[in-house]
Amino acid sequence: MSNNTIKTDVLIIGAGFAGIFAALSLVEQGYKKKIIIIEKGNNYFKRYCPVDHEKICNGCGGVCHVVSGFGGSLHYGDNVKLSYFPSGRALYKKIKDNYFKYLNKILDILEISKSDFSSYDVSNDKYFSSQIKGYPVLTLNSLKLKKILENIYEELNKHSNIDIIFNSECNEIQNNKDEFLIHTTKNKFICNNLVIATGRAGLFWWNDYMDRLKIKYEPPTISLGVRFECPTSILHPIHQVHNDFKTTFYIDKHKFKTFCFSSGQGGGKIKFVNYSNNYTFLDGHTTDEDESDISNFAILTQLKHNDNTPLSFNEVEKEYLTKYKNLRTDKSGKPVIQSYIDFKNRTLKNKTLKDFQNNNIMYSKLDLEVKRLDKVLDDKIHSSLCQAFEKVFLDFCQYSNFDFVSSIKQISVIGLELEFMWNLPHLNSSMETNIENLYMVGDASGVAQGALQAAISSYAITNNIIK
Numbered sequence: 240m241s242n243n244t245i246k247t248d249v250l251i252i253g254a255g256f257a258g259i260f261a262a263l264s265l266v267e268q269g270y271k272k273k274i275i276i277i278e279k280g281n282n283y284f285k286r287y288c289p290v291d292h293e294k295i296c297n298g299c300g301g302v303c304h305v306v307s308g309f310g311g312s313l314h315y316g317d318n319v320k321l322s323y324f325p326s327g328r329a330l331y332k333k334i335k336d337n338y339f340k341y342l343n344k345i346l347d348i349l350e351i352s353k354s355d356f357s358s359y360d361v362s363n364d365k366y367f368s369s370q371i372k373g374y375p376v377l378t379l380n381s382l383k384l385k386k387i388l389e390n391i392y393e394e395l396n397k398h399s400n401i402d403i404i405f406n407s408e409c410n411e412i413q414n415n416k417d418e419f420l421i422h423t424t425k426n427k428f429i430c431n432n433l434v435i436a437t438g439r440a441g442l443f444w445w446n447d448y449m450d451r452l453k454i455k456y457e458p459p460t461i462s463l464g465v466r467f468e469c470p471t472s473i474l475h476p477i478h479q480v481h482n483d484f485k486t487t488f489y490i491d492k493h494k495f496k497t498f499c500f501s502s503g504q505g506g507g508k509i510k511f512v513n514y515s516n517n518y519t520f521l522d523g524h525t526t527d528e529d530e531s532d533i534s535n536f537a538i539l540t541q542l543k544h545n546d547n548t549p550l551s552f553n554e555v556e557k558e559y560l561t562k563y564k565n566l567r568t569d570k571s572g573k574p575v576i577q578s579y580i581d582f583k584n585r586t587l588k589n590k591t592l593k594d595f596q597n598n599n600i601m602y603s604k605l606d607l608e609v610k611r612l613d614k615v616l617d618d619k620i621h622s623s624l625c626q627a628f629e630k631v632f633l634d635f636c637q638y639s640n641f642d643f644v645s646s647i648k649q650i651s652v653i654g655l656e657l658e659f660m661w662n663l664p665h666l667n668s669s670m671e672t673n674i675e676n677l678y679m680v681g682d683a684s685g686v687a688q689g690a691l692q693a694a695i696s697s698y699a700i701t702n703n704i705i706k
């Protein structure tokens with residue numbers, strides 16, 4: 240071991256909710272050995288996204304501050320919705336009744352009680368043509384999220400056996416008998432237990448690295464989609480039906496789901512997410528503080544072959560992402576916008592944002608170029624996606640008492656959005672991989688997509704490590 244190699248019992252890669260709660264759950268159960276968290280981003284108060292300030296997305300040198308730093312993908316200054324069971328069923332199947340035990344511990348730490356979650360009775364809702372998923376949701380506004388991040392940072396700091404190292408990116412892992420050697424941009428570490436909590440920012444790096452370490456997994460079923468910007472006056476009444484409105488249905492054998500419904504008191508915000516591999520995709524947030532007459536939601540579809548097997552990432556890249564990358568003049572693989580009517584007709588009559596303004600088409604002031612987003616999609620997906628959108632939007636207009644034909648002319652489409660790209664590792668009920676003492680938690684585990692579920696998955700590792 241060289242002099243500059245740091246020895247630790249537990250090394251956690253990533254300081255998102257999964258990484259943070261992996262450390263907190265261990266100390267809560269009396270673990271006294273050394274725990275180090277390495278994080279490639281900054282501390283929470285140093286996270287700045289230029290796009291949020293109407294500036295250009297320059298990828299922040301490969302460390303996207305929307306998904307990197309203390310809090311991970313929970314960006315200091317945004318709203319977040321926490322979803323209660325039955326959201327997170329895949330994780331429940333893995334860790335069974337411990338799910339609720341861990342959930343209660345996490346809610347205690349967050350100083351939240353179950354009664355803070357709003358429940359929605361959607362079982363008899365006759366206004367929507369496909370069934371709405373009903374589960375309790377709690378919205379944390381940006382002030383509450385800030386407070387939570389500050390409190391848990393303080394809590395971690397109280398424990399002298401926990402260190403957090405920022406601006407330190409893990410780029411190599413070696414598995415030597417019963418210990419791991421980890422290289423980061425700053426240091427080398429040796430540890431007995433390695434916890435991978437790398438979320439979105441580590442997605443492509445870690446998906447590749449799993450092969451090198453011979454970790455067993457199944458390929459994911461990747462979903463591709465676009466986000467629709469709509470008037471808040473149409474979407475906000477739906478937010479009151481369920482503030483995380485989700486529905487799933489099939490059109491021409493393609494499975495569609497609405498995703499990340501963002502229409503709070505102040506509308507919705509579109510976030511750019513740079514995956515440090517030359518692609519910038521989208522995500523959304525509800526906003527309560529800012530006043531905005533624009534809201535948004537996404538529709539995603541699973542990418543599968545005719546025989547129902549999922550497209551690999553390489554196939555997705557070849558079929559869709561190369562076209563996406565060539566859309567913009569800066570050749571950057573960054574989001575573009577098109578009016579819905581142009582998108583549907585595969586035209587570009589509204590060529591500039593000035594045209595959008597003149598024709599009363601919704602658009603957020605973001606780093607966007609008006610381009611033929613429709614060109615990314617083949618005819619089958621394009622036509623069924625348009626049908627899917629119109630089916631859902633008709634429901635929304637009828638529910639909110641708006642005229643469908645005139646309202647649809649106001650809609651813009653922004654893309655791309657890509658979801659569910661994580662390899663699905665073979666994990667036991669302690670979230671341990673086929674490599675002893677190597678754990679995968681949070682989004683990286685493929686079964687915990689959501690902040691609360693990321694934290695729950697991390698509690699599952701404790702018994703094994705303490706034992």
Ligand SMILES: Cc1cc2nc3c(=O)[nH]c(=O)nc-3n(C[C@H](O)[C@H](O)[C@H](O)COP(=O)(O)OP(=O)(O)OC[C@H]3O[C@@H](n4cnc5c(N)ncnc54)[C@H](O)[C@@H]3O)c2cc1C
Nearest residue numbers: 253255257279307308311312320409438441681682689690
């Ligand atoms: C814009 C947006 C909105 C969202 N809204 C919601 C919501 O409202 N409700 C909800 O429940 N979920 C939401 N999610 C999803 C939620 O944020 C994630 O499910 C959750 O954060 C997962 O936690 P995690 O710790 O697994 O990963 P992350 O939170 O993504 O954290 C991973 C951390 O690992 C670090 N990292 C990655 N690779 C390396 C490396 N090689 N070396 C060092 N550090 C590394 C990253 O920098 C990052 O800080 C949203 C996500 C996004 C992007």
